[in-house]
Amino acid sequence: MSQMAFDPELMQDFLTESGELLDQLDQDLVTLETAPGDLELLNRIFRALHTIKGSASFLQLTNLVHVAHAAESCLNAARNRVFVVCRSDMDLLLAAVDTIKKQFDDIREGRDLTRADEEVVAKLAARGEGGGADHPHESAPDAAVATAPAATAPAATAPQPPAPECDAPSPSEPEVQVSGGASPETLGAAQERPLVLDPSKADLLDLLVVDVNETLTKLDAQVAQLTAEASRPGAAAALHELADNLNKTAEFFEFAPMSRLAQGLMKLASEARSHAIDPAVPPARLAMALIAEQAAGLSQRKLIERPIDSFLETFTGAMTQSATPAQSPTPAASPSAQAKPSTAAAAPSPASTAPAASPTGNAAGDAGEDKSREKHDAKAAEQTIRVExxxxxxxxxxxxxxxxxxxxxxxxxxxxxxxxxxxxxxxxxxxxxxxxxxxxxxxxxxxxxxxxMQPLDKIFGKYPRLIRDLAAKLGKKINLVIEGGETEVDKSVIEQLGDPLIHLMRNSCDHGLESPADRAAAGKSEVGTIRLSASNAGGHVEIRIADDGRGLNTKRISQKAIEKGLYTQAQIDQMSEQELCRIIFLPGFSTAEKISDVSGRGVGMDVVRSNIEKVKGTIDLINDPGKGCTVLIKIPLTVAIMSAMMVGVGPETYAVPLSSIVEIVRPEKDQLASINQSPVMRLRDTVLPLLQAAELFSLPASKRDDAPFAVVLSLSERRVGLMVSRLIGQQEVVIKPLDEELSRTGAGGPVSGATVRDDGGVSLIVDVPRLFELAEAEPRR
Amino acid sequence: MKIMLIDDSKTMRNIQRSVLAQLGHTTIEEACDGQDALSKVGAFQPELILVDWNMPNMNGLEFVKAFRQSNKTTPLIMVTTESEKARVIEAIKAGVNNYVIKPFTPDLLSQRINETLSRLAKAA
Incomplete structure (x- = not known):
């Protein structure tokens, strides 16, 4: 392998494609846990792992192949119905998937691959072997039959079961007894030669012998049917196909004598169809006896040949003259023997074209349903291209x-x-x-x-697994409902949303939902529900995470806030319930009594908030004590371009995001007042704080002018008025990020970026969340 | 030589393509499953087909069976894994001319291709 040099692009392809498969795997496995009998799902999971393993083996990712192989064999046993997947299997499989994910990260980071937990691998492998259970379904040939040198009783005594099953072993007798008593000896002495095969074929030899013997048993049954007028056409067709299969196998192994005999049988079958002749039977029996003899030789790695040339010639010409009447120990119309093989072949299709429905192909054929429907999906999937x-x-x-x-x-x-x-x-x-x-x-x-745009399912899809694991860890019963996963948002937004959402979900599980006992005591169902929903709302997307847990305890929040010196008692007393809830978004605030490994990871809600705000989103809470808490997140569809109102402040022009503007008013004198030396404005029946844009952006006094307009901004439920000098108009602005240093220190005032105006000048974009922070911090200082 | 690659994994197709390129084969058509392949063989007229076993919609074995109904001659090589080897005989009976186990080296694939072609030439 080592001489193979692969394009790094191949590795990249692998990471992308298999990464997607891995994500899907996580979801599918969790679904499988609820529906362990879903064969379709099992097959899909198996295929995904199989694909990952296949590619990984080319890329020489041995550690990955190792664990994928173990998981795959466990799944293979499950889909072969050796066992039904149970919870402990799921844990093993998920652990394997986790390891593979880690290994993917290793590849991305250029590290050596993490080694799999050998215990997990061993357990998976043990499950794969079925714990001694046999393989009743499709792997029958290799599992059960391969071990017995398959000697089979004549068809007469053995009504054929639908699938090739483990037959009654006949002790160490590696020969198929063909009924009819034809003896190979009549043709002349046998020559034995040692068998030389290349390794790839030698590997398959034992399987071949089993298969040949199986085919002979079936041939035997069909030949018996040739004697009865009614069953002859069907039997001849089936015979032809069986012989054809045998011929293909023999050709592959380059066993010319066997191949010639099989071809002879094919000819015979064709003749038997058209000429309606019973005497075909004895030569057929002899040919089969010869094949059986060859197969027996092969199992001992010997090639056995007898002079068969003249015998083969009889196949074409001899049928019509051979005198021996058909003699068969088989009751001619044994329905059980006839039913299976001939139904496929008795159909009008001529035997010579080898109908596709091979009587032995039942195992592989069953996957072929619903093809037309799936075909359509596959086509749609192929209609996409990957773009960097x-x-x-x-x-x-x-x-x-x-x-x-x-x-x-x-x-x-x-x-x-x-x-x-x-x-x-x-x-x-x-x-x-x-x-x-x-x-x-x-x-x-x-x-x-x-x-x-990408559907939120891309991140939502990861949560069932997360919740499953959390529920197990916390000893809670949690039902996760996901709605609106198809809602699309910009890729960059999706990337930024992942972590905050995980944090919020963890919070809901850890702090929000009560233990089953507490829930029962509170008269709730023991199973807590977390509802994660997304929907489009105009230019932005709303995401809600709602739990039906205990809700936020504002008393405790207040205590903590005072303990941590964030607020004084007096300030707390003035705050509304809603404001108290929002304290949890402040930096350095965490109500968790102790750091838990579930949600106490050193990142608080302030990080969640700042992440959401990074994508120009807003976050808010709806608290319903005792009944639950809902986190409401609003994010714009895209972060790069937005509609803005251009406003003039002194000589400068600023862009205010239109989505934050509720209205613009020109307040009359009597609407203005001040509370605690802070200017406010009465607007209809509410009072809102006013901020002077010129002050906010630290314009020198000389450049300040009259600011008669109040731009009313909203953030969640809150309102603030921004006083500006001029209104210029609405514009689409392209957000250019500011120098990191500048935006971090906030030296330029509450601005989130810059843009180029339609007159070619540059304007700063007002950072609304920051502006609210300033407005709200002000009066409490 | 015109070669068709049938595999549901883009990565696998790319890998096989690169292996084939090392052997000097560049006229290659890809298909993502059996159905897709059946719809493309007519136009492409491959002279050799490499087909994966495990695929959605229409797996390799089903493809071989369907393909062989109308085409008895174009050489087919089944690309399988160690775990599928037990069923290779089934594929051979369905009309596969040879098989190769993943992962393979360019040498091995080349050997299998030559072996297949020469055997067919001998038979013809």
């Missing part, structure tokens, strides 16, 4: 640039109209071109965004 993320990234960036250019063209067109530049015709055309460019660009932008 980097290329999509570049494409999106270019679209971003295009949007900026479009904005400038639009601005120029507006300018042309406003200034009455050029002829009437020119102005109309400029307007048309600019409008057309606008439409095409938005369509293009949408199309490109769609290429980056």
């Amino acid at each position: 993320v980097g290329r999509l990234e570049a494409l999106l960036n270019l679209v971003g640039e295009l949007v900026l250019q479009k904005n400038r063209v639009n601005a120029m067109s507006r300018h042309i109209q406003a200034m009455n530049l050029g002829s009437q015709e020119f102005r109309e055309q400029a307007g048309e071109v600019s409008g057309g460019l606008d439409r095409v660009t938005s369509d293009l932008q949408l199309a490109v965004m769609k290429t980056r």
Whole structure:
């Protein structure tokens, strides 16, 4: 193997393809636990592992192959119905999958592959061997029959069972007794030669001998049927096919004498069909006896040959003249012997074209149903191509640039109209071109965004496994309901969402849901439910994680907040329930009594929040004490381009995300007031804090001017007014990230990025969540 | 020589393609399962087919059976694993001309291809 040099791309392909299979495996295994009898599912799981193993073996990932092989053999035994998958099997299989995942990480990181836990591998392998159980289904030939040198009684005494089963062993008699009494000796002396075979064929030799003997038994039954008028056509067809199979096998092993005999039998079968002749039987018996003799020789690694040339000649010509009447010990129309093999072959299709439905092919044939339906799916799957993320990234960036250019063209067109530049015709055309460019660009932008959209199932799919493991670890009973997994969001958002969601789910399991006993005491069902749902809501996606546990204990949250010095008692007293709940999002806050290995991993809810905010999302809580808690996350469909309201502050222009703007008002004097020296505004029946944009962005006093407009921003349920000097208009802005240092220190004020305006200038984009932090921190300082 | 690769794993197809490329074979058509292959053989007219056993929709054995109904001559090599070896005879009876066990070296594959072709040439 070592001389094979593979393209690193192959390894990359492997990681991508097998990585997807692995993700699916996790889900499928958890589903399997609830439906251990689902053969389709078992087959799919088996195939996935099989594929991973196959590729891995080429790439010489021996540690991976090792564990995959063990898992595969366990699954193989399960799908062969040696046993039904139980919980401990699941644990083993999941452990194996986990190991493979680790090994994938190792490959990505360029490390040596983690070695599998030998105990798991050994247990899986033991399960694979079925714990002594036999293989009643498709692996019958290798498992049971291969061990016995398959001597079989004549068909007359053995009604054929539907599948090749372990036959009654006849002690050390490696010959098939062919009924009819034909003796090979009549042809002349046998020559024996040692058998020389290349290793690949030698490996199969024992299997071949078993198979030949099986075929002979079947041939025997068919030949017996040739004597009865009614069953003859069917028997002849079946005979032809069996002989054809035998011929193919013999050709593969290059056993010319056996192959010639098989061809002779084929000819005989054809003749028997067209000529309706019984006397075909004795030569057929002799041919079979010869084949049996050869097979017996093969099992001892010997080639046995007799002079058969003249005998073979009789096959074509001799039928019609051979005088011996058919003599057979078999009752002619034994229905049990006839039923199986001939039904397939008695169909109108001519025997010479070897009908596909081989009577022995039952094991393999059963997978072939529902093909047309699945075919369609497979076709759809093939209609996709893999594109490097980097290329999509570049494409999106270019679209971003295009949007900026479009904005400038639009601005120029507006300018042309406003200034009455050029002829009437020119102005109309400029307007048309600019409008057309606008439409095409938005369509293009949408199309490109769609290429980056991925269904949330990509991350949701991992949670059943997570919850299963957590429930087991915590001794809780948890039912996870997932809804709306097909909802699509931008790839970069998906990537950022994974960890926060896991954290939130862990929290729900660990802190939210009570133990079965506590639940029973509270009059709830012992099984707690976590409902993870996603849905599209305008320009963003809403994700809810709802549990029916005990809900947040705001008293304890308050205590903790005071203990940790986050707030004073006085401040706490002023806070609403909702505000108290939100304390958990503050840095350094964790109510867990002790660090548990489930959710106390040193990352608090503040990390969750900041991760969500990184993708321009918002997070909030709906607490229903005693009944449960719902975490509500809103994320934009994409993070790269957004609609913004451009506002002027002094000489500067800022972009405010349109999705955060509730309304824009020009407050009258009597609407303005101050509480605790903080400016507020009365808006209808609410009071909201006001922030001066000029202060927020630290504009020098000389550049500050009157700020008559209040842009009312919302974050979840909260509202704040941002006072600005001018309203410029709505624009699509392309978010350009700021220098990391700048955004981390917040030196430029609450800004999340920058963008190029339609007039070519640069504007900062207001970071709404940060702005709320400032607004809310202010009065409590 | 025109070779068709039938395997549901893109990785496996790429690996086999690279092995075949090392042997100087570059006219290659791929199919992701038996059904897909049946729909492509007509247009491609392969001179050799490498077919995997375990595939969704239509597995290798089913493909061989279906393919052999209309085509008795094009050489077929079954690509199998150690664990499937026990069933190779079944595939041979269905019309496979040879088999090769994964993982294989370019040498082994080359040997199997030559072996298959020369045996067929002898038989013809």
